[in-house]
Amino acid sequence: MSLKETLLRKIEEHRPRTTRLLKEYGSTKVQETTIEQVIGGARGIRSLVTDISYLDPFEGIRFRGKTIPETFECLPKVPGCDYPYVEGFFWFLMTGDVPTLEETLEVVEEFKKRRALPQYVVDILRAMPTDTHPMTMFSAGILAMQRESLFVKRYNEGMKKTEYWEPMLEDVLNLLPKLPTLAAYIYRMKYKADIHIPADPNLDFGGNFAHQMGFAKPYDDVARMYFILHSDHESGNVSAHTTHLVASALSDAYYSLSAGMNGLAGPLHGLANQEVLSWMMKFQEKLGGQEPTQELVKQALWDTLNAGQVIPGYGHAVLRKTDPRYMAQREFCLNNLPDYPLFKVINMVFEVAPGVLTEHGKTKNPWPNVDAQSGVIQWYYGLTEWDFYTVLFGIGRAIGVLSNITWDRALAYPIERPKSLTTAMLEEVAGIKS
């Protein structure tokens, strides 16, 4: 069965569950909300549905019910490599089924046919000022391709609501394979003397990305690991929520993903991976050749906090323990670059920062998140231009959010529209007399 046929079967099985919940249990209470939640960024308000991943505050992420090690273990691997095909992972996120090698290779071939970047996107990128941030270029490149949306074409022809997911899937299948090509083009144009490497028809999503970036093995496995780890973090994070929100207006995959990427580009979200490297480099500069010690790291962390800034890569809105994505990357570092000096400093921060943040007393979670550990791996393999790191996050995140918006259409989730209150109304709820 093809991906589309499998997905159709899954959608048809799933639809009655959503319909039943709505029809028979629509008025059942999920929770009560507090003033703190209303003012405080909707933290903890349960108002989104996704079956693609779930984030437990203490365990961390599960993709379709599987932990990170289970996910890596169960999926078909690229021959001679340690990490699975991204294409097989995409099948898994979309359908909830672990694909066979044959099914995985079907997606590999489909993606190869669709990965070339249109010339007009190249022209747009080249017209942008050279100091434009790579995330701006990435988002603009995605948005520029919106003219290709099949969803828009079919919508304008008057398709039925139950069919919405089909052109959404086609848009997703057209857009996702172009993202590594787009990213590699931006990278080589900005940082590698504008010399570009043509795609290799024999390579998969991760392998061809490494090739077009110009990085030798095992960077292909680094890319596969990175994209899978960053793919999805349930639906409330800024990039996933934005993508879902924009898609809820029946905006197509191009509009929705571009918007999500703009959210990912914020320093409290995906840009934190570049902030971590920037913090590390400033710290090393300050050291001026001195050996880093726990005392010096501690002082630098306090300097950052006392300057009113956040420690990038630490804290989380949901997690209350070390992010398992941090641990997966740490394990990679322990296996591949255990003695690398930058990794040693990162470990020192890992030993010291939770204590400093606890003493500081503000953050609810003093433990590292995914971004604290990702840059060092890129740096080690030669990708030292840290303002590109969030683009890597963006390619990974697209796998999750594009799967989610396909399901949004399949389950006919409505336009998102929470209700606002005024401050005076909240004061009235609180019983405050003016």
Ligand code: NMX
């Ligand atoms: N360094 C210093 N202060 C922090 C940190 C940190 N790493 N994390 C949280 N705080 C502060 C936070 O600014 C807030 O201060 P105030 O009361 O003055 O507004 C207070 O602690 C309470 O915040 P929390 O409720 O613990 O965290 P919240 O859910 O609001 O924010 C983050 C979550 C992730 C935005 C926050 O922890 C942070 O800014 N971390 C650093 C940036 C970062 O690593 N972001 C990447 C997150 C993962 N990702 O890829 O998206």
Ligand code: MLT
């Ligand atoms: C993410 O991967 O989106 C981040 O960890 C942020 C979040 O989940 O809120």
